[in-house]
Amino acid sequence: MRFYFFQNWYDEFLDWDPRExxxxxxxxxxxxxxxxxxTYLYNSETLERKxxxxxxxxxxxxxxxxxxxRGARVQLMFPAxxxxxxxxxxxxxxxxxxNCTFIISSWxxxxxxxxxxATYPLVNLKNMARNDEWEVLGFEFERVEQYKLAHLLIDIDF
Structure with a gap:
């Protein structure tokens, strides 16, 4: 699966005064x-980092x-x-x-x-490559708290 992955957070150590x-x-x-x-996608094989x-x-x-x-706003973007x-x-x-469920969380x-x-609970599938053998019916995120962890669950229906 290939997709663009965006993460946003605030970093108090990266802020600056624009006037300077x-x-x-x-x-x-x-x-x-x-x-x-x-951030780690738990039930996947190794990310092809190179x-x-x-x-x-x-x-x-x-x-x-x-x-x-809160500091500077950081947005990390990468094709995963x-x-x-x-x-x-x-x-x-x-x-x-x-239905396949995948878990995104910190290691x-x-x-x-x-x-x-999740910034948006649903994923836009308009640009997804079509397959003659199957069709993706839905792709959504759900936030789940377990113990002291917060996970994002990705549900893909096809």
Whole structure:
């Protein structure tokens, strides 16, 4: 599965006064120059990092003008390439439908330091490549709290 993955957070250590930098309010930096969350797609094979890391960047926007002191807003964008698999029940093939659930969460942090929320619960499937053998019926996110962790569940129906 190939998709663009966006993460947003605030970083209090990256903020600046735009008046001291020619009114620069936003900039783009390489992802490996800043702290990024250790977000992990649990039930997948290894991310093909070499194919994606060269295209990963972070947009940093100052929080100087905001009324709160959360710091700079960071948006990490990267094209993710995951190999996903799930158990299927094909008893009613070719009239079957399947549901696969995947979990996005931090590998080392609890909810107190990283809390996951989907910006949009549904995924736009308009640009998805079609397949003659199956059709994706739905793709949505659901936030679930377990113990001291917050996860995003990705439900894919096809």
């Amino acid at each position: 930098y020619g009114m620069l309010n936003k900039t783009i930096v390489p992802y490996n120059q800043i702290w990024i969350p250790d 194919k994606t890391e060269g295209m990963m960047n972070a947009i940093i926007e100052t929080g100087f003008w905001a009324n709160d002191s 390439i995951y190999k996903l698999s799930c158990a299927m029940n094909v008893k009613w093939f070719p009239y079957d439908s399947q 080392t942090h609890d909810k107190a330091s990283i809390d996951y929320w």
